[in-house]
Amino acid sequence: CALHVICCNAGQFFSSGHTNNWAVLVCTSRFWFNYRHVANTLSVYRSVKRLGIPDSHIVLMLADDMACNHRNPKPATVFSHKNMELNVYGDDVEVDYRGYEVTVENFLRVLTGRLPPSTPRSKRLLSDDRSNILIYLTGHGGNGFLKFQDSEEISNVELADAFEQMWQKRRYNELLFIIDTCQGASMYERFYSPNIMALASSQVGEDSLSHQPDLAIGVHLMDRYTFYMLEFLEDIHPASKTNMNDLFKVCPKSQCVSTPGHRTDLFLRDPGSVLITDFFGSVRKVELTMDAINLTDPIKQMEENPVNGEEQKEVYSYADQLPVSEIIHQKPKQKDWHPPDGFILGLWTLILLVFFKTYGIKHLKHIF
Amino acid sequence: MAAPLTLLLIVAVTIRAALFRSSLAELIAERVEVVSPITAWKRVVEGLALLDLGVSPYSGDVFHETPLIIYMFHFLVDYAEITFMLADVITAVALYMAVKEYNKQVFRKQKFALEADRYPMDSLELIRSPKEMYYIPLKVAMFYLLNPFTILSCVAKSTCGLNNAVLALFFLSTIKGNVLLSAIFLCLATYQSIYPITLCAPAMLYFMQRQYIPVNFRRVSFWWFIVQYLFMYLGSLFVLICLSFFLLGSWDYLPSVYGFILSVPDLTPNIGLFWYFFAEMFEHFRLFFLCVFQINVFFYTIPLSIKLKEHPVFLMFMQLAVISIFKSYPTVGDVALYLAFLPVWSHLHRFLRNIFLVSCVLLACSVLFPVLWHLWIYAGSANSNFYYAITLLFNVAQILLVSDYFYAFLRREHHLTNGLYLKRKDGSEATLILK
Numbered sequence: 071c072a073l074h075v076i077c078c079n080a081g082q083f084f085s086s087g088h089t090n091n092w093a094v095l096v097c098t099s100r101f102w103f104n105y106r107h108v109a110n111t112l113s114v115y116r117s118v119k120r121l122g123i124p125d126s127h128i129v130l131m132l133a134d135d136m137a138c139n140h141r142n143p144k145p146a147t148v149f150s151h152k153n154m155e156l157n158v159y160g161d162d163v164e165v166d167y168r169g170y171e172v173t174v175e176n177f178l179r180v181l182t183g184r185l186p187p188s189t190p191r192s193k194r195l196l197s198d199d200r201s202n203i204l205i206y207l208t209g210h211g212g213n214g215f216l217k218f219q220d221s222e223e224i225s226n227v228e229l230a231d232a233f234e235q236m237w238q239k240r241r242y243n244e245l246l247f248i249i250d251t252c253q254g255a256s257m258y259e260r261f262y263s264p265n266i267m268a269l270a271s272s273q274v275g276e277d278s279l280s281h282q283p284d285l286a287i288g289v290h291l292m293d294r295y296t297f298y299m300l301e302f303l304e305d306i307h308p309a310s311k312t313n314m315n316d317l318f319k320v321c322p323k324s325q326c327v328s329t330p331g332h333r334t335d336l337f338l339r340d341p342g343s344v345l346i347t348d349f350f351g352s353v354r355k356v357e358l359t360m361d362a363i364n365l366t367d368p369i370k371q372m373e374e375n376p377v378n379g380e381e382q383k384e385v386y387s388y389a390d391q392l393p394v395s396e397i398i399h400q401k402p403k404q405k406d407w408h409p410p411d412g413f414i415l416g417l418w419t420l421i422l423l424v425f426f427k428t429y430g431i432k433h434l435k436h437i438f
Numbered sequence: 439m440a441a442p443l444t445l446l447l448i449v450a451v452t453i454r455a456a457l458f459r460s461s462l463a464e465l466i467a468e469r470v471e472v473v474s475p476i477t478a479w480k481r482v483v484e485g486l487a488l489l490d491l492g493v494s495p496y497s498g499d500v501f502h503e504t505p506l507i508i509y510m511f512h513f514l515v516d517y518a519e520i521t522f523m524l525a526d527v528i529t530a531v532a533l534y535m536a537v538k539e540y541n542k543q544v545f546r547k548q549k550f551a552l553e554a555d556r557y558p559m560d561s562l563e564l565i566r567s568p569k570e571m572y573y574i575p576l577k578v579a580m581f582y583l584l585n586p587f588t589i590l591s592c593v594a595k596s597t598c599g600l601n602n603a604v605l606a607l608f609f610l611s612t613i614k615g616n617v618l619l620s621a622i623f624l625c626l627a628t629y630q631s632i633y634p635i636t637l638c639a640p641a642m643l644y645f646m647q648r649q650y651i652p653v654n655f656r657r658v659s660f661w662w663f664i665v666q667y668l669f670m671y672l673g674s675l676f677v678l679i680c681l682s683f684f685l686l687g688s689w690d691y692l693p694s695v696y697g698f699i700l701s702v703p704d705l706t707p708n709i710g711l712f713w714y715f716f717a718e719m720f721e722h723f724r725l726f727f728l729c730v731f732q733i734n735v736f737f738y739t740i741p742l743s744i745k746l747k748e749h750p751v752f753l754m755f756m757q758l759a760v761i762s763i764f765k766s767y768p769t770v771g772d773v774a775l776y777l778a779f780l781p782v783w784s785h786l787h788r789f790l791r792n793i794f795l796v797s798c799v800l801l802a803c804s805v806l807f808p809v810l811w812h813l814w815i816y817a818g819s820a821n822s823n824f825y826y827a828i829t830l831l832f833n834v835a836q837i838l839l840v841s842d843y844f845y846a847f848l849r850r851e852h853h854l855t856n857g858l859y860l861k862r863k864d865g866s867e868a869t870l871i872l873k
Binding site for chain 2: 428
């Protein structure tokens, strides 16, 4: 019956569990010859914006300014394709953290939300426990670390701990982590929080290579992995039903030279049921209806395939940060400091001794 | 003399009570010229609060006073204002009685010298008469109580007032001739801030003079007296330190109090010379310059003692002044103590050469301190150099004051033995200068 169909569709509405989308896009390298990293980040930014995530939900961190760099022969542009086919800088780029503000500390503060009260909203990741977050990192990396600004690095352990903090503070529903650096797979090795899916452009021991140089601009414009991912994303539109398994197939070894990797063991849903637009877009499912719908019946969830046949994972729950109940009900300790009795005795004996020594023993008989 | 003294005490207590009740009290309590990290009342309250919470008051860099202060204020914290006013009153009364006794001795010595005909004829106008010396004790008490520096220090509830009281009691017991009490009060003063240890020398010299022990290195009686005095002094110091350990149950007051005074880790600006220097000191040289600056306090004792071995009370004044100028965290309360002694040497006024300059500079600097602080910290249009310039000028004026009195004193002594109108060998007029 129609009602049953609507109920099933309503179940499909809430299958992914998220109500809003966020994106944190970080380019960690500076200097003109790292043009491609900025172009990487900006192309992902462009796709994500095109698919519906607004600027207020994107935290864009660019460590250097390529569009207005002195060495840019075409100022105010950042190209992602040779022959200057695609300007990813555009007219409406909103960079939230620029230049020297892109540091490990700021990145971790954005993720965990521990920012000073004076930070403006555009610099905050105001996600909640129904947010799907896309985190994209690019730059120079190594086995277990990612270099920021040529002066500091973030390690995979720090990143994993930051994600665990986010999980414990209920700052995400599901997280998609994409990293395009050399040995990128080492960065997601240490994740241990649930609901994280990770993709990397190369395995440990491999370098991610850049795509093509543009002879007019003089530098390499994009990295291979992000280039092919951008091509893939250009075909996605807000209503497309492409799922994550297709994203895993982007940039095979023949095109990328390095072997892209991915990690889905922490993710509760089957990647085949996760839509690209769950992370890259901000899709609001709207269905117009002229009929009144009776929602008293409990909404049945779509049958979920068991996740690769693994056993049921333990139920994750909110960890208590502070034993608040103990603190509230604790009575203040009434201990008041008093000097030791022996001390008082000794001090006053001394004072009396000095007094009698000074003024003579004869005074004693006036007291006793 | 009791009535004017009582009147003076009442006036002084009234002024302080009025200031305590006004809104100026908090303002004054924050001024860096009046309180230092050692003497601030805020820190005493913090230490007591920490103690009530079960934590050692010396944890963290908050409290740098001695455990006996904790003991005293544990019971007196609600009567703190009365305590500090009482300390000022005790200081004034002790100084009054001490100077009265000292004047008696000065006059007696002078009488003997006159009878022994030791003064040449033309220096007789330098002789002092009891009439002119009659009001000196009252003036000393007045100089101490009504000095704006003292009033500020009392209203700020700085523990410097307590230190001054102990030093005044030490002075009184020394002048009266009580060796034990003098050793004990000096020990208390040293226990609170290390520098009064240099006052051992003038105290010992005074007692030796009083007991007619000749100050001669070859005499056994000289060394025997030194041993006695030092035994009493060091014994009471030892007892005090052990008592303090017993009070709080740990030794961590030693680095917090004495380590703090000697190693100067806190570089808050004050009216002293240490902060600016050590703010810009490289770590490599810090220990060296710390030693140099600290030795500067103790260094003048031996030469001054040798020069002034017949005048131990003047030596005490000089030593107090040196301590107040060169200590690591001076405040205006320390300055006030030695300024109180100036009426005792009022007979030197005809030999003082720079007194106008010194008083103008001291006045100007006292006014400029808060002005440049405001410009530096609040307006932002000056920097620390401006404030340090005033600090330097203030200290230079103080040193000039002290050396001027030294010159005047020595010159008077010279005139008393050699006559007032000095002549060179060829008969022309000569002047004495201090080189």
